[in-house]
Amino acid sequence: MQRRSFIRIAGGGVVAAATLATASLTGCSADMPNAAIEAWQGPGADLAAAGDPRRWLLSYAILAPHSHNLQSWIVDLGTPGEITLSCDAKRLLPQTDPLSRQIMMSHGTFLEMLDLAARERGLRADITLFPEGAFGPDKIDARPVARIRLTPDAAVAKDPLFGQILRRRTARSVYDLNRPVPAVAWAAMADAVKPNTLRFGYAGLEQAPALAMQRNIAAEAWRIELTTPRTIMESFEVLRVGQAEVAQHRDGLTLLDPMVVTLNRLGLFDRSKAPAPDDYATTSQIRDFAAKLASTTGFLWMVTQTNDRVAQVNAGRAYARVQLAAMGQGLSMHPLSQALQEYPEQAKPYREIHSLVDATQPGQTVQMWARVGYASAVSPAPRRRLADFIRA
Ligand SMILES: Cc1cc2nc3c(=O)[nH]c(=O)nc-3n(C[C@H](O)[C@H](O)[C@H](O)COP(=O)(O)O)c2cc1C
Secondary structure (H helix, E strand, C coil), X not given: CHHHHHHHHHCCCXXXXXXXXXXXXXXXXXXXXXXXXXXXXXXXXXXXXXXCCHHHHHHHHCCCCCHHHCCCEEEECCCCCEEEEEECCCCCCCCCCCCCHHHHHHHHHHHHHHXXXXXXXXXXXXXXXCCCCCCCCCCCCXXXXXXXXXXECCCCCCCHHHHHHHHCCCCCCCCCXXXXXXXHHHHHHHHHHCCCXXXXXXXXXXXXXXHHHHHHHHHHHHHHHHHCHHHHHHHHHCEEXXXXXXXXXXXXXXXXXHHHHXXXXXXXXXXXXXXXXXXXXXXXXXXXXXXXXXCCCEEEEEXXXXXXXXXXHHHHHHHHXXXXXXXXXXCEXXXXXXXXXXXXXXXXXXXXXXXXXXXXXXXXXXEEEEEEEXXXXXXXXXXXXXXXXXXX
C-alpha cells in the first residue's frame, strides 16, 4: 500500500510529505547501516573493564528516546567522578517545540538511563538539576542541565528496567487491534512512574468514548503539523533519506524505503518546500496516521502540576521508565506530541487534550501522550558515536 502510493505520486512530482509519517519507521530494515546502530550492542568489554565507569554509563544514556532523535546531549567529564550534562543549542526544534519543553524531557530520559546504568554498576548517582540555575520558561541557554556525582554505594538497588534499555524502540507502526493492553501491563507502567509525582493516566478499549476522542484529537493535531509549512519543514530538515545520509548523520528521522531512496537519488524527492494541504502526498499521510490511531487499543498520558524546567526533566525521566516497563510487557509505544506542542496553530487540540485528561488548572501540563499496543519488531534508531557527545 505504502509503495503503491509512492508510485502513484511520483509522476505528480511531490513525494515529500508522503514519506514523513513513515520517517524512522524503518521496520527491521536490512538497509540500516550497521555503524549507525552499533550503540544498541551496548558497551564493549573494554568499557566494562575500564577503571572509570562513566563511558560505560553513557553508552546506555545515549540510547534514551529524544524528540526527533536529535540527541542534544553534551557531556563534560572534566571533573573525576562527575558528569555534567548540557544541551547542544544547535539541536533544538524551535518551530514544533518553541519552549524547548520536549528537549528538556529528552534530557530527563537521558538522566533516567544514566541512573539505571549507575545502579547496575553499584553506583549512586546524585543528580543535581540546573546546578547554575534553571532556564526561564521560553529559552534554554548554555548553563548545565544537570550535574551527576557518582559514588560507589553498596546500598544502591539494581532496577530491572535496566534490562530493557537495549530492547527499547519507538514503534510508529499499525498495532494489533485484537490485542488490548492488559490490566497487568497498565499496572506495570503506572508502577514504573514512581518515585515521580506526576499523574499517570490511561484509557483502554473498555473506555470507548474516551478512546474515540483521543483518536480524533491526535488525528487533527497531526493534520495541523503536516499542513503548517514551517513545522513540516522542520521535520524535513532532520530527515535522513537512504543509507548514506543515515550513516553520515546517525540522528534525526530515518527513511530507508527503497522507493523513496530511489526517487531521492533521481532528484524527485523535494525536501526544499512544504507540500500543499491537498497534495496526495499530504492527504495519504493523514489517512495512514488515522489507520495507526484506529489500530490503537490504549493511550496513556502524564500530567504535571507545574510546567517548570525541573518538572519537564522529571517528566522525561518518568516517560523513559514507563516505556521501559511497557517493553518489559511486550508492548510498543509511540508518543503523540503534536497536540501538546505550544505553537499557535495547535491551540485547539492542545486545549482539547488538556481538558479531556482533566489538566486545566493553571500550570497543569500534559507532558506526554502516547499510544500503546502490540506491534511487530522495528529497527533501532541511529545513534551518534559516544565520543561525539563528550566535550572534555
Ligand atoms: C519528549 C519526546 C517526544 C516525542 N514525540 C514523538 C512524536 O510526537 N512522534 C514520534 O513518532 N516520536 C516521538 N518521540 C520519539 C522519538 O522520535 C524517538 O525517541 C527517536 O526517534 C529515537 O528513536 P527510539 O526511541 O526508537 O530510540 C518523542 C520522544 C520524546 C522523548
